[in-house]
Amino acid sequence: MSTPFEETLNPLVHEPAPLRNKIMNSLRKAIETGALEPGTHLVEKDLCEKLNVSRTSLREALRQLQAEGVLTDHNNRGLTVVTVTRTDADNIYRIRGVLEPLIVEQFIENAPDEEIEALKKQSERLKKAYLEGNAEEIVATKREFYDRICTGARNPIAFDLLKKLTLLTSPLRRSSVVRPERRNQSIQEIDAIVAGIAARDKAAAKAAAEAHVANAAVSAFRVAYTS
Structure with missing residues (x-):
């Protein structure tokens, strides 16, 4: 039975x-x-x-x-x-504004020195992509950059969530990242994030990550919603 x-x-x-x-x-x-x-x-x-x-x-x-x-x-x-509304997009960028500083902080807490050196090399590839200005290459290299940060942060859940959030706003991002002013701004922001991480300065790195997301939102909305 x-x-x-x-x-x-x-x-x-x-x-x-x-x-x-x-x-x-x-x-x-x-x-x-x-x-x-x-x-x-x-x-x-x-x-x-x-x-x-x-x-x-x-x-x-x-x-x-x-x-x-x-x-x-x-x-x-x-x-x-899915078609993302402006309200949805605003919420996505606000969530990213909390999530990305968190994983940067966790990277500093958990990543050994060799992973910081690897991140520096990855940031150089990302900056090269920004300089060349190809949207697909920028987005792909940016994904690899944050993959490395999330791996070093020992937070795969955050990376899964970040991939979903950025995927939902792909049209906004593609239009934004190729703008010359945004590309130049992004290079400076990536430098600031990596410098904060290299110094293991959580406050500086988190502030740089917050600024990066905030400026990305401004640029994306300017392209999409300003005639």
Whole structure:
């Protein structure tokens, strides 16, 4: 006779997680680079053909992205890329204004000297991307920069959240980061963040991170909402 506990156990369905993750990463990159703009309706058949994946694997990835708030289903008409309102964007930048200084502080607390040296090298690659002015390269290199900070901070949860927040505001970021004045400003801000980290000066590093996000918001809103 089975126990109540045993009756709750069912065979597990082994999801193709590695493939699902590859599909999710491909779709995230398409959203990040603008290949999939906000409001774009996703057609499963087309995506399966382009990605050369099964519908089952694709649906697993789409469900996860929907759960993360990156995709939405309006009136059961199929999934579309989420369109972020100005209010949503303002909230995202305000959250980033708290989150990024936090991970910078945790990086200082937890990262050994060799990780600080690696961050310095990564910051040089980021500044080079800013100087060259290619939006896709800037965004990708910026992601790697914060990946290194979150890794050193020992805070993968923060990085997952940061990736989602920045992905949702991808259109704003792409338009903003290529502005010459914003690129020059960003280089100075990255230098200030790294200098604070290198000195293990939490107050200076956090202030630099806060300023970086605040100025990013100003620049993004100026491009998007000023005629």
